[in-house]
Amino acid sequence: MSSLVERLQKMFPSGAGLHEPRFEGREWEYVKECLDTGWVSSVGKYVDRFERDLETYTGAKRAIAVANGTAALQVCLQLVGVKRGDEVLMPALTFVATANAAAYLGAIPHFVDCDEKTLGVDPLFLEKHLSQIVEKRGEDSFNRQTGRRIRALIVMHTFGHPVDLDPLNALMTRYGIELVEDAAESLGSFYKGKHTGRIGRVSALSFNGNKIVTSGGGGAILTDDETIGNHAKHLTTTAKVPHAWEYVHDETGYNFRLPNLNAALGCAQLESLPTFLAKKRKLAERYAEALNGLKGTRFFVEPSHGKSNYWLNAVLLDQPNVSERNRLLKACHEAKILARPAWQLMSELPMYRDCPKMDLSCSQSLAARIINLPSSSFL
Ligand SMILES: *Cc1c(COP(=O)(O)O)cnc(C)c1O
Numbered sequence: 001m002s003s004l005v006e007r008l009q010k011m012f013p014s015g016a017g018l019h020e021p022r023f024e025g026r027e028w029e030y031v032k033e034c035l036d037t038g039w040v041s042s043v044g045k046y047v048d049r050f051e052r053d054l055e056t057y058t059g060a061k062r063a064i065a066v067a068n069g070t071a072a073l074q075v076c077l078q079l080v081g082v083k084r085g086d087e088v089l090m091p092a093l094t095f096v097a098t099a100n101a102a103a104y105l106g107a108i109p110h111f112v113d114c115d116e117k118t119l120g121v122d123p124l125f126l127e128k129h130l131s132q133i134v135e136k137r138g139e140d141s142f143n144r145q146t147g148r149r150i151r152a153l154i155v156m157h158t159f160g161h162p163v164d165l166d167p168l169n170a171l172m173t174r175y176g177i178e179l180v181e182d183a184a185e186s187l188g189s190f191y192k193g194k195h196t197g198r199i200g201r202v203s204a205l206s207f208n209g210n211k212i213v214t215s216g217g218g219g220a221i222l223t224d225d226e227t228i229g230n231h232a233k234h235l236t237t238t239a240k241v242p243h244a245w246e247y248v249h250d251e252t253g254y255n256f257r258l259p260n261l262n263a264a265l266g267c268a269q270l271e272s273l274p275t276f277l278a279k280k281r282k283l284a285e286r287y288a289e290a291l292n293g294l295k296g297t298r299f300f301v302e303p304s305h306g307k308s309n310y311w312l313n314a315v316l317l318d319q320p321n322v323s324e325r326n327r328l329l330k331a332c333h334e335a336k337i338l339a340r341p342a343w344q345l346m347s348e349l350p351m352y353r354d355c356p357k358m359d360l361s362c363s364q365s366l367a368a369r370i371i372n373l374p375s376s377s378f379l
Contacts, residue, residue, distance in 0.1 A: 015336025019306025062229030069206025120163030
């Protein structure tokens with residue numbers, strides 16, 4: 001029986017990068033128009049069009065384009081009332097931006113464990129954890145161990161696979177904790193027919209160069225709440241009070257606007273999203289077939305409650321064995337197949353090591369077992 005690396009080499013004889021963008025639509029045309037007309041910066045028709053296109057695609061009432069996904073997430077937390085000294089529940093298994101977004105606001109990440117079936121926050125583990133640590137005071141939930149208010153839960157749809165949102169949403173309603181979705185990896189992923197990012201009160205998308213659709217750099221806030229949507233636009237555009245010539249600002253806003261140049265690229269890329277999705281699904285099917293029966297591993301497939309965009313494919317080792325994982329990664333890289341491990345857990349990073357956390361057994365196991373595979377749409 002052939003090894004993982006041999007099977008991958010058969011698929012990609014001359015190697016493969018992890019995730020590279022493709023520009024085969026109207027990118028040149030739209031970006032050139034920005035240059036030709038001089039509308040390259042923070043105002044322009046493509047910013048508005050990008051927001052409307054995102055609303056149409058996701059079904060969200062409002063989409064607000066911003067400079068990047070991290071900024072989107074930071075503002076999402078501020079919009080649901082996260083304040084300095086609050087705790088924000090979030091998975092330990094995520095990209096560092098999730099934790100940073102809370103830290104920028106002076107809030108404290110509180111790491112929770114994840115589910116083998118989704119790679120995202122586990123509703124049952126979380127329910128048990130909250131029942132042990134939460135003290136309700138009025139509508140609010142406090143961490144009995146730290147005395148701090150728990151204001152929000154960020155869920156993250158790992159590699160594009162939707163987490164089980166309904167039980168998490170019900171749990172948060174019960175505890176008076178706001179649900180925020182880090183949907184940076186899940187544009188084009190659906191939970192029970194609804195686009196990810198539509199269950200939480202607010203959610204964040206990313207259009208970084210390695211995501212399924214890129215605007216070079218960029219992000220967006222999604223919400224169905226008009227008041228929050230208006231506030232999101234205001235906060236991310238320096239909180240300027242509309243006036244023909246006066247410069248008046250009524251709160252500490254951010255310059256988080258997405259430049260028109262980036263929005264133009266984003267608009268063209270969104271037109272290609274259905275093609276990217278179809279190709280990624282095909283690639284995942286090829287992996288499932290090629291890795292079928294490979295001893296000691298399992299190719300990760302989307303959970304039954306949703307449809308994944310298969311942004312980043314993953315194979316899971318049966319056993320949490322870091323040296324075996326590293327041996328496989330090394331062999332892949334020698335074959336110019338740029339596989340990579342999952343992120344180091346947030347709870348192990350120096351700046352977040354002392355943050356509150358629950359038992360993270362599943363996250364620890366997964367972090368030692370995940371190998372991400374080349375996932376560019378054109379492979
Ligand atoms: C990419 C990503 C982000 C941040 O997006 P940027 O646009 O790079 O700032 C946030 N969370 C997760 C899980 C991501 O993968």
